[in-house]
Amino acid sequence: MRKCFNLLGKFLLGVLGIVLISSVPVVLFQIGSIFDFSLYFHTVLEVSKSLVLPSQWSLSYFVIETGESIPISLGNYFKGPYLYSMTILIASLVFSLFVSFILAILTTISKGPIQKVLLKLANLLLYPISLTYFLSK
Structure with a gap:
């Protein structure tokens, strides 16, 4: 306490x-x-x-040419670029989840050389992640 x-x-x-x-x-x-x-x-x-x-709550942008300050509310500020960036981020996360789900199912139901190729592709995709992990230590 x-x-x-x-x-x-x-x-x-x-x-x-x-x-x-x-x-x-x-x-x-x-x-x-x-x-x-x-x-x-x-x-x-x-x-x-x-x-x-x-x-x-507002932000003020100073315009150098005119010398005036333009107030913008934080609500309007977040509606613009922030909302656009969050849309792209969420769409990319959903897309990557969908693609990884499809690749996991294809790897599970495939046999022989197709499964080997998919596993090598998965290892290739994991290489940058593991490389940054070991380089950061």
């Missing part, structure tokens, strides 16, 4: 550290006034509020 509280305390301290550090650029790079700590604490408060509300 003590380890759980210790872990929770470290997590909360980590989150507090991230909030405090993410607000530092406002103090250091504010044009016109340097080391404005009231602005820093206001920014810490705003970051803390937005951290609690997932609907306000």
Whole structure:
């Protein structure tokens, strides 16, 4: 039980550290006034509020040509490239599962030279995996 509280305390301290550090650029790079700590604490408060509300989580892209910052919500960010990549990953896993299932059945029901060829093909496919395993040690 003590380890759980210790872990929770470290997590909360980590989150507090991230909030405090993410607000530092406002103090250091504010044009016109340097080391404005009231602005820093206001920014810490705003970051803390937005951290609690997932609907306000966003990324900002800085456009160099125009000098403006474009906010994009994390939901829209994940809908784009992340969803596309996950579709490709899941489709490739399903395809490889299907092909391995078919090859396993063909190897099991075949006899003689066809089975030997399929087993040699399986050993050839396992060669890169075993090579990386032995090279990593």
